[in-house]
Amino acid sequence: MKIETYTLENGLRVVLNEDHSAPLVAVNVWYHVGSKNERVGRTGFAHLFEHMLFSGSEHVGNNEHFRYVQSVGGVLNGSTFFDRTNYFETLPSNYLALGLWLESDRMGFFLPALTQEKLDIQREVVKEERRQHYDNVPYGTSFERLLNLAFDPAYSYHWPTIGSMEDLGAASLDDIRDFFRTWYRPNNAVLTLVGDFAPQEARRLVERYFGDIPAGPAVPRFDLIRQPMNGERREVFASPVQLPRIYRLYHIAKMGADAWYAADLLATILTADKASRLEKALVVEKQIAQDVSAYVLPTEAAGLLLMQATAKEGVSANELEAALDSELARLTTGTISEAELTRAMNRAEVDYAHQVENYDSRADMIAMLATYFGDAGMMPRWLDAYRARTPEEIVAVARQILVPDNRVTIHFVPQESR
Amino acid sequence: MNSDTDFRGSAPDPDPPRPYHFPHIVRETLANGLRVLVAENHNAAIVSYRLLVRSGADHDGGNPGLASLTADLLDEGAGSRDGVRLAEDLGALGASLASGSDWDASFISLDVLSRNVDQVSPIFSDVVQRPTFPPDALERIRQERLTEIVQQRDEPAAIASKRFSGFLYAGTSYGNPIIGNSESVAAITAAAIRSFNADHYVPNNSSLVVAGDVEAAHVISLAREAFGGWKHGPEPVRPAIRPRAIEGSRIYLIDRPQAVQSEIRIGHVGVSRSSEDYFPLFIMNALLGGVFNSRINLNLRERHGYTYGARSSFSFRRDAGPFVVSAPVRNEVTRESVAEVLSELRRIRTGDIEVRELADTKNYLMGVFPATVQTSSDVAGRLLDMELYGLPQDYFDSYRENIARVDETAIAHVAQKYIDPERLLIVVVGSASQIREPLGALGLAVGEYDIEGQPIA
Numbered sequence: 001m002k003i004e005t006y007t008l009e010n011g012l013r014v015v016l017n018e019d020h021s022a023p024l025v026a027v028n029v030w031y032h033v034g035s036k037n038e039r040v041g042r043t044g045f046a047h048l049f050e051h052m053l054f055s056g057s058e059h060v061g062n063n064e065h066f067r068y069v070q071s072v073g074g075v076l077n078g079s080t081f082f083d084r085t086n087y088f089e090t091l092p093s094n095y096l097a098l099g100l101w102l103e104s105d106r107m108g109f110f111l112p113a114l115t116q117e118k119l120d121i122q123r124e125v126v127k128e129e130r131r132q133h134y135d136n137v138p139y140g141t142s143f144e145r146l147l148n149l150a151f152d153p154a155y156s157y158h159w160p161t162i163g164s165m166e167d168l169g170a171a172s173l174d175d176i177r178d179f180f181r182t183w184y185r186p187n188n189a190v191l192t193l194v195g196d197f198a199p200q201e202a203r204r205l206v207e208r209y210f211g212d213i214p215a216g217p218a219v220p221r222f223d224l225i226r227q228p229m230n231g232e233r234r235e236v237f238a239s240p241v242q243l244p245r246i247y248r249l250y251h252i253a254k255m256g257a258d259a260w261y262a263a264d265l266l267a268t269i270l271t272a273d274k275a276s277r278l279e280k281a282l283v284v285e286k287q288i289a290q291d292v293s294a295y296v297l298p299t300e301a302a303g304l305l306l307m308q309a310t311a312k313e314g315v316s317a318n319e320l321e322a323a324l325d326s327e328l329a330r331l332t333t334g335t336i337s338e339a340e341l342t343r344a345m346n347r348a349e350v351d352y353a354h355q356v357e358n359y360d361s362r363a364d365m366i367a368m369l370a371t372y373f374g375d376a377g378m379m380p381r382w383l384d385a386y387r388a389r390t391p392e393e394i395v396a397v398a399r400q401i402l403v404p405d406n407r408v409t410i411h412f413v414p415q416e417s418r
Numbered sequence: 419m420n421s422d423t424d425f426r427g428s429a430p431d432p433d434p435p436r437p438y439h440f441p442h443i444v445r446e447t448l449a450n451g452l453r454v455l456v457a458e459n460h461n462a463a464i465v466s467y468r469l470l471v472r473s474g475a476d477h478d479g480g481n482p483g484l485a486s487l488t489a490d491l492l493d494e495g496a497g498s499r500d501g502v503r504l505a506e507d508l509g510a511l512g513a514s515l516a517s518g519s520d521w522d523a524s525f526i527s528l529d530v531l532s533r534n535v536d537q538v539s540p541i542f543s544d545v546v547q548r549p550t551f552p553p554d555a556l557e558r559i560r561q562e563r564l565t566e567i568v569q570q571r572d573e574p575a576a577i578a579s580k581r582f583s584g585f586l587y588a589g590t591s592y593g594n595p596i597i598g599n600s601e602s603v604a605a606i607t608a609a610a611i612r613s614f615n616a617d618h619y620v621p622n623n624s625s626l627v628v629a630g631d632v633e634a635a636h637v638i639s640l641a642r643e644a645f646g647g648w649k650h651g652p653e654p655v656r657p658a659i660r661p662r663a664i665e666g667s668r669i670y671l672i673d674r675p676q677a678v679q680s681e682i683r684i685g686h687v688g689v690s691r692s693s694e695d696y697f698p699l700f701i702m703n704a705l706l707g708g709v710f711n712s713r714i715n716l717n718l719r720e721r722h723g724y725t726y727g728a729r730s731s732f733s734f735r736r737d738a739g740p741f742v743v744s745a746p747v748r749n750e751v752t753r754e755s756v757a758e759v760l761s762e763l764r765r766i767r768t769g770d771i772e773v774r775e776l777a778d779t780k781n782y783l784m785g786v787f788p789a790t791v792q793t794s795s796d797v798a799g800r801l802l803d804m805e806l807y808g809l810p811q812d813y814f815d816s817y818r819e820n821i822a823r824v825d826e827t828a829i830a831h832v833a834q835k836y837i838d839p840e841r842l843l844i845v846v847v848g849s850a851s852q853i854r855e856p857l858g859a860l861g862l863a864v865g866e867y868d869i870e871g872q873p874i875a
Contacts, residue, residue, distance in 0.1 A: 125719055274502050275509060
């Protein structure tokens with residue numbers, strides 16, 4: 001995997017990964033800003049802003065961004081998370097210049113196209129997104145509730161990327177302008193190209209479209225420090241659901257630390273398939289859970305391991321939680337076999353292969369490594385950090401993190417009447 | 419050379435297009451009738467195995483859920499391994515196995531690290547030919563299935579889709595949920611599962627598709643070894659699906675008192691995959707509601723802000739699957755959203771098609787193909803389509819041409835022929851106290867139903 005990295009004079013970092021297997025090119029821009037950079041009273045803003053960036057710029061009309069890309073056979077989207085916002089398109093490779101033109105226009109020339117009407121429409125669309133994914137579905141607010149408990153209000157992982165209805169309602173055009181000027185600068189972005197291009201020509205085009213976008217002042221540093229929880233935080237939430245479900249959040253090391261990779265492997269060992277610890281015990285043998293899952297999130301500022309289990313009809317949340325904890329205790333007071341670690345390692349390898357085989361997902365991972373670690377060159381070495389882990393180390397990490405003081409627990413339980 | 423001031427004013431011209439070719443397909447039919455298709459794809463060290471059985475929920479008969487329960491049990495024991503042992507041995511090879519049914523077919527899927535193809539082949543072969551259906555696993559999976567059906571009562575999108583199909587295809591297998599209903603799942607016997615497996619999982623009713631980082635000749639020789647001894651059987655006879663006609667448009671309102679959005683489904687019976695109008699319909703639907711920049715999404719989302727996303731689709735199955743427009747919208751604009759969809763369905767039939775929107779849509783569908791077949795799993799999926807629907811061998815080579823030749827006249831023709839705005843089945847799952855009255859103002863018949871589809875007096 002050939003990866004070249006360089007920086008334009010305005011601070012834009014550029015990563016090129018040439019690959020001629022298919023006549024396609026993935027164009028991917030990561031801005032190092034997400035919901036963790038929002039302030040209280042404007043939660044959900046980074047994501048609302050992402051929607052606005054599809055509503056045109058000085059030389060691209062409203063909805064024309066989608067049209068330009070789709071009408072040549074391209075696919076596109078954007079997404080927002082705690083720490084970053086990304087914008088990406090995969091195009092037939094002869095349209096590389098089109099992708100660069102579109103991305104550079106919204107990086108450099110967004111504000112002249114901004115209108116109140118566009119903001120009002122996208123505000124409604126995002127409110128519908130919140131209703132569809134959080135408020136109108138069973139257990140929809142679970143992640144929001146976990147974050148509310150796990151992080152104090154002063155630490156901006158306290159709220160999810162979607163934000164609150166009230167704050168979405170309060171967002172103004174001035175907020176948009178300020179946010180753009182503060183964060184959407186070339187010196188706060190990574191441009192990644194993966195696919196069928198000649199590197200010299202790609203460099204020339206990148207310089208042409210992005211070179212004259214002025215750098216902004218250095219972006220504000222994220223310097224919040226998560227306060228320790230001082231004991232487990234728990235909540236029981238009655239809602240119109242058929243079955244009780246337990247949600248857990250555990251604080252873990254930051255991504256990139258040895259203990260983060262160990263926690264990722266631990267999550268696989270716990271719930272990847274029928275042979276995994278929790279699924280085998282709770283779903284296959286005791287049959288008190290309908291499902292169980294555990295996974296780590298690719299977050300930058302603070303590490304998170306999430307776990308959930310749904311109770312079978314007639315099984316209480318307390319009963320299920322006791323069985324779950326006794327299985328976790330079996331692991332933390334025992335050992336992990338070489339075979340278990342090999343299976344988890346294989347799964348990491350398969351996940352990585354799936355990430356690489358698509359240009360768009362490969363570009364996204366490269367961009368993540370460049371944005372969070374300043375090192376796109378980690379991409380071909382990604383699995384090394386997993387391979388270096390031992391069973392003893394994973395048990396040690398499990399012992400450290402799988403303790404009550406380090407976790408948040410929520411029981412979603414059915415309301416009395418249904 | 420452009421001056422540095424004017425290159426931003428308009429979109430840059432493309433370079434000459436670079437050629438794209440769908441991966442070469444190697445085919446072989448074994449003596450027992452099993453068709454084997456292999457396509458190499460070396461983007462990553464992964465191989466995708468897919469076994470297609472051309473029988474799905476369409477063969478459920480009086481046992482809704484039978485095909486999918488049979489498929490679901492395949493990884494619960496095969497050859498000498500029980501379910502946990504299968505998971506252990508597959509995990510040790512970096513392989514993951516899944517199985518399930520659709521309306522027209524059942525599938526067994528296995529993705530494996532390419533270095534372990536030789537070792538995984540006999541295990542895959544056991545799962546296909548020698549499943550054991552252990553009684554304790556059947557009872558466990560049955561309970562999981564019953565619980566899943568209970569869980570769906572919480573999910574407005576699932577309720578809406580299930581009721582839409584149920585009303586539209588009442589009395590046929592397309593009207594039943596693939597996973598069955600609580601009565602049928604409780605009643606399915608081990609004997610019924612074994613005989614479904616014996617009758618339908620035969621080589622002459624199946625295709626083996628392999629795509630990925632492996633030599634085609636090697637896969638063929640592995641397949642001969644693993645599947646050459648599979649006994650062929652009588653070809654299953656497929657029951658035809660005959661939905662009853664809709665007399666006039668009607669709204670089926672299903673109350674979900676706590677809802678903050680209405681899940682809307684609007685449509686009627688569509689067209690089968692074998693239709694000679696497939697390409698014009700495919701393009702017409704893309705323009706109407708099949709892609710982001712389509713009429714229905716631009717109208718409901720980008721013009722009105724009623725929804726996060728609205729779409730239309732034709733399910734091209736072996737028989738005519740549904741045509742349906744779907745959208746979740748906030749309670750307050752439920753009536754307006756239904757009205758906008760109805761007006762788009764009427765407008766597409768008038769022949770009012772802009773030259774540019776048709777050109778954009780066709781260019782999208784032609785150009786996007788390579789981006790949708792990057793992975794081994796993508797390639798395998800395309801081969802499965804070919805096998806399931808009997809597409810010609812040069813299908814993907816003539817794909818662009820088939821799209822290119824569709825014009826405005828053909829679009830208007832299929833819109834008039836296959837979209838009927840006066841005979842629509844409209845399902846709305848939402849807060850009845852808030853939306854009952856506004857929906858009544860649309861001038862259509864309205865009936866209220868519970869989430870199981872029973873009329874409320």
